[in-house]
Amino acid sequence: MPLHDKNKLRANLLDDVYASSDLSVVMPKYKMPEDEHDPRHAYQVVHDELMLDGNARQNLATFCQTWMEPEVHRLMDECIDKNMIDKDEYPQTAEIESRCVHMLADLWNSPDKANTLGCSTTGSSEAAMLGGMAMKWRWRQKMKAAGKACDKPNMICGPVQVCWHKFARYWDVELREIPMEGDRLIMTPEEVIKRCDENTIGVVPTLGVTFTCQYEPVKEVSNALDALQKKTGLDIPIHVDGASGGFLAPFVEPELEWDFRLPRVKSINTSGHKFGLAPLGVGWVVWRDADELPEELIFRVNYLGGDMPTFALNFSRPGGQIVAQYYNFLRLGKEGYRKIHQSCYDTAHYVSDEIKKLGLFKIIYDGRGGIPAMSFSLKDGVDPGFNLFDLSDRIRSRGWQIAAYSMPAHREDLVIMRMLIRHGVSRDLANLLISDLKRCISYFTKNPVENKANEEDSGSFKHS
Numbered sequence: 001m002p003l004h005d006k007n008k009l010r011a012n013l014l015d016d017v018y019a020s021s022d023l024s025v026v027m028p029k030y031k032m033p034e035d036e037h038d039p040r041h042a043y044q045v046v047h048d049e050l051m052l053d054g055n056a057r058q059n060l061a062t063f064c065q066t067w068m069e070p071e072v073h074r075l076m077d078e079c080i081d082k083n084m085i086d087k088d089e090y091p092q093t094a095e096i097e098s099r100c101v102h103m104l105a106d107l108w109n110s111p112d113k114a115n116t117l118g119c120s121t122t123g124s125s126e127a128a129m130l131g132g133m134a135m136k137w138r139w140r141q142k143m144k145a146a147g148k149a150c151d152k153p154n155m156i157c158g159p160v161q162v163c164w165h166k167f168a169r170y171w172d173v174e175l176r177e178i179p180m181e182g183d184r185l186i187m188t189p190e191e192v193i194k195r196c197d198e199n200t201i202g203v204v205p206t207l208g209v210t211f212t213c214q215y216e217p218v219k220e221v222s223n224a225l226d227a228l229q230k231k232t233g234l235d236i237p238i239h240v241d242g243a244s245g246g247f248l249a250p251f252v253e254p255e256l257e258w259d260f261r262l263p264r265v266k267s268i269n270t271s272g273h274k275f276g277l278a279p280l281g282v283g284w285v286v287w288r289d290a291d292e293l294p295e296e297l298i299f300r301v302n303y304l305g306g307d308m309p310t311f312a313l314n315f316s317r318p319g320g321q322i323v324a325q326y327y328n329f330l331r332l333g334k335e336g337y338r339k340i341h342q343s344c345y346d347t348a349h350y351v352s353d354e355i356k357k358l359g360l361f362k363i364i365y366d367g368r369g370g371i372p373a374m375s376f377s378l379k380d381g382v383d384p385g386f387n388l389f390d391l392s393d394r395i396r397s398r399g400w401q402i403a404a405y406s407m408p409a410h411r412e413d414l415v416i417m418r419m420l421i422r423h424g425v426s427r428d429l430a431n432l433l434i435s436d437l438k439r440c441i442s443y444f445t446k447n448p449v450e451n452k453a454n455e456e457d458s459g460s461f462k463h464s
């Protein structure tokens, strides 16, 4: 190599990343590049692009965790190579998963916590599929044994998260979703009982409804189903969608009976990555006792060595989230979870009081009787020069992402704004948010919006 080429090569190696030839041109976006790129350059391009996502900590629309202790980051890194399905190769990770299931079974008062079945999943959605399938299979066994047709299964719920719409469609189950009516935004026992028949595979109350954050009345529904059974003989099971509440109520409201203390509750799902405080990608489903999970749904996988029962939709799956969940259990214990959640509830109450004082808003949910969150609508008949979609848009200029959305059937007319107060939303941060809200409102007072925004304009907030 001629000397001047060598010098050029050396100069290139020393280039600042932004002065490099890779970053002086546009990187390919939709076609795989033909050649390699320096890892530093590729990293910087990807890293920089992610800045445009906004700051997850300021996303008050999500229920999912956005702050982790440094130890969790370390464990996630140490587990990057662990495949959850290789239970024979990583028996200790499998053991840790099993311990988590047993801790949850105990936390939720299973009468057979040492032997009951359950598993980790990628989140509550997969867990809901598994819980729903078990209900459908059990119902079918019962109908077959009675010599009855089993081609028209139905399931009853209140305003549910989209995963139950998916369950119903994918597994061919009619969803009898109780619509909202006036100020009743969740299920009631009466509305449930009206919809029950012999084709009902189960009732699914939500502990922490996505739209309003309220808990549905599991015990009252269970009592009503007891009375129905006495009257008609229909024995309809309950699966609780505890995506959020499954990791809140046991610590903060231990006296609330919503779990396996009610014999009719046969299975429960929860999201580890919501109030379980684990990183994204873990959920759980646990059955009351082993009999509630039909044997035909369990696969015995033996080609990785050993004979391992599995019940899951996925095969390969990362193990780090599960290990991190176990870390949280050890690290925090019941007391640690209680303290974290209680401080979030206190902050939610505080934010709710502050927003009420602004005078323009009707508080829909003040953080009592559900998830640590709050929601509000504009007061009826008030036109402060903006609507909640405009406010959502404006507050984003300070980085805050707050969902504004309309309610599902029959309250599509009601538009609310909802804020989740999670681990990491300190009182200080809440105060900064409230100052920013005030600033937005006074901006709109001076500059009222002529063409107010609507749901379509407001982007793609999902009820995650």
Ligand SMILES: *Cc1c(COP(=O)(O)O)cnc(C)c1O
Pocket (backbone or CB within 6 Å): 063, 122, 123, 124, 125, 126, 161, 163, 206, 207, 208, 209, 210, 241, 242, 243, 244, 271, 283, 464
């Ligand atoms: C978030 C949520 C789900 C879905 O859970 P993922 O863990 O996101 O899959 C289901 N039900 C309720 C009530 C939820 O809040």
